[in-house]
Amino acid sequence: MGRGIVTSLAKAHIPVVALEQDAQQLEIGKKAVNGLLEREAEKLIKQGLAPGSTLASVRFTLDFADLRDADLVIEAVYENMELKKEIFRKLTSVCKPDAFLCTNTSGLNIDEIASVTKNPHLVIGTHFFSPANIMKLLEVVRGHHTSLTTIATAMNLGKTLGKVSVLVGNCPSFVGNRLLSPYLDQASYLLEEGCYPEDVDKALEDFGFAMGPFRMMDLAGLDIGWRSRMERGLAGNKVPLGTPARQREGKRYCPLADLLCENGRLGQKTGKGWYQYEKLGGRIAQPDPWVKDFLQKYRNTHQIKQRPATPEMILECCLYALVNEGFHVLEDGIASGPEDIDVIYNNGYGWPKYRGGPMYYASTVGLTKVLDVLDKYYKENPDVPSMKPAFLLKKLAMVGEPPLKEWRTQVGNPDSKL
Ligand SMILES: CCCCCCCC(=O)CC(=O)SCCNC(=O)CCNC(=O)[C@H](O)C(C)(C)COP(=O)(O)OP(=O)(O)OC[C@H]1O[C@@H](n2cnc3c(N)ncnc32)[C@H](O)[C@@H]1OP(=O)(O)O
Numbered sequence: 001m002g003r004g005i006v007t008s009l010a011k012a013h014i015p016v017v018a019l020e021q022d023a024q025q026l027e028i029g030k031k032a033v034n035g036l037l038e039r040e041a042e043k044l045i046k047q048g049l050a051p052g053s054t055l056a057s058v059r060f061t062l063d064f065a066d067l068r069d070a071d072l073v074i075e076a077v078y079e080n081m082e083l084k085k086e087i088f089r090k091l092t093s094v095c096k097p098d099a100f101l102c103t104n105t106s107g108l109n110i111d112e113i114a115s116v117t118k119n120p121h122l123v124i125g126t127h128f129f130s131p132a133n134i135m136k137l138l139e140v141v142r143g144h145h146t147s148l149t150t151i152a153t154a155m156n157l158g159k160t161l162g163k164v165s166v167l168v169g170n171c172p173s174f175v176g177n178r179l180l181s182p183y184l185d186q187a188s189y190l191l192e193e194g195c196y197p198e199d200v201d202k203a204l205e206d207f208g209f210a211m212g213p214f215r216m217m218d219l220a221g222l223d224i225g226w227r228s229r230m231e232r233g234l235a236g237n238k239v240p241l242g243t244p245a246r247q248r249e250g251k252r253y254c255p256l257a258d259l260l261c262e263n264g265r266l267g268q269k270t271g272k273g274w275y276q277y278e279k280l281g282g283r284i285a286q287p288d289p290w291v292k293d294f295l296q297k298y299r300n301t302h303q304i305k306q307r308p309a310t311p312e313m314i315l316e317c318c319l320y321a322l323v324n325e326g327f328h329v330l331e332d333g334i335a336s337g338p339e340d341i342d343v344i345y346n347n348g349y350g351w352p353k354y355r356g357g358p359m360y361y362a363s364t365v366g367l368t369k370v371l372d373v374l375d376k377y378y379k380e381n382p383d384v385p386s387m388k389p390a391f392l393l394k395k396l397a398m399v400g401e402p403p404l405k406e407w408r409t410q411v412g413n414p415d416s417k418l
């Protein structure tokens, strides 16, 4: 059960069957959904409206057979390919043959998930954003076999839920999280080099983000990235013996988030992550002396050269890394244009709307400036290839920085996944 997703569906008056793996999780989920729906009802009453949706439209169950009449299923189990496949094998045998099967994965391969079903054309990614009952974005991920009807249904579902849907192609982490990855890497390198989570968050929140990267990770849950890194052999016991702590596959790697997870610090849900919270599931982030001490010991152990970072440096490292990946996404035909990337960030990641989204922002900074900063950073840090300027960025800078609306013609992508 994805609690925020269930709440979103109930809010839109869609009858829901919410499935969990055991009675304890079911009870916790039921309480959480109940609380969120009560809050919705309060808001409607305050506006003088009738509180339409209630818990009565949600049926809670532990039995897969209860999904047999569902027209559409949204899977939201832990981020683990084998588990997702196990669930989809069950779904394809239990559900109606024409049921749409959606996955809320944060970045796993849609085609691999679809491969275990009888009808891969009915499988699609419906990627919600945390908190799923609040954030406006639905990233709709088409797989190789996904039919047009399935795409149209998922896009329409987003509309019914009052969300903004953006269609993207299937690649690791899709669009939003693919751009997020180098952004979070940079944020973590800054911690290695002397910053604290609150310094980095402050710079990005002063820029206008609703939440800086560390508060955002604590909200989403650090275990999502951790599970994904373990699957990819970057963390956990799949890492080959003798691998340097701060390097993977010849590239710079920051293990700080993995170490927090190993210490049971998964973010808001465990009451501790990059910050400490007032209780399990609390929302008030306070700097944690434990984290400060942990970071100091880590820096000493690895003898990392400290580099004082100004807010401007923090912004440049994090934002230009994110934007650079945006150009790669356009080169690969994973998003249909820069505007789609901007819509994703404005609606899914608390990007300051008045700055127009990351790609528009890059155009206001000046592509030549972005290129120069990336170029300088990459020359000094060849072990961080995500900062190597993208070919498309170079091309756009070279042809005189055309306005954003003309970028699609410059991409001219024969390999579009859309
Ligand atoms: C590559 C590695 C992969 C990493 C992991 C990937 C995970 C994914 O696959 C994708 C993701 O979800 S990434 C996370 C995306 N979400 C964000 O970035 C959230 C950014 N924050 C915001 O937009 C606002 O602070 C927010 C909307 C949250 C709050 O807005 P405000 O600050 O204006 O606060 P309020 O007006 O008081 O609240 C508005 C509603 O939000 C509820 N809320 C506030 N803080 C919350 C929190 N910490 N947790 C849950 N709900 C929260 C609040 O209750 C209110 O709801 P209502 O009371 O119903 O109106």
Ligand SMILES: NC(=O)C1=CN([C@@H]2O[C@H](COP(=O)(O)OP(=O)(O)OC[C@H]3O[C@@H](n4cnc5c(N)ncnc54)[C@H](O)[C@@H]3O)[C@@H](O)[C@H]2O)C=CC1
Binding pocket: 001, 002, 019, 020, 021, 022, 025, 076, 077, 078, 079, 080, 104, 105, 106, 107, 127, 128, 129, 130, 219, 220, 221, 224
């Ligand atoms: N937390 C977030 O910000 C976001 C998470 N996602 C994705 O959503 C999925 C779930 O992530 P979270 O909600 O963070 O995880 P979570 O750990 O909070 O929830 C996973 C849920 O799946 C249930 N579950 C596990 N195995 C099950 C089974 N065999 N049968 C039925 N239920 C089972 C668990 O009991 C739990 O309620 C992941 O694929 C994640 O990448 C996507 C967008 C945002």
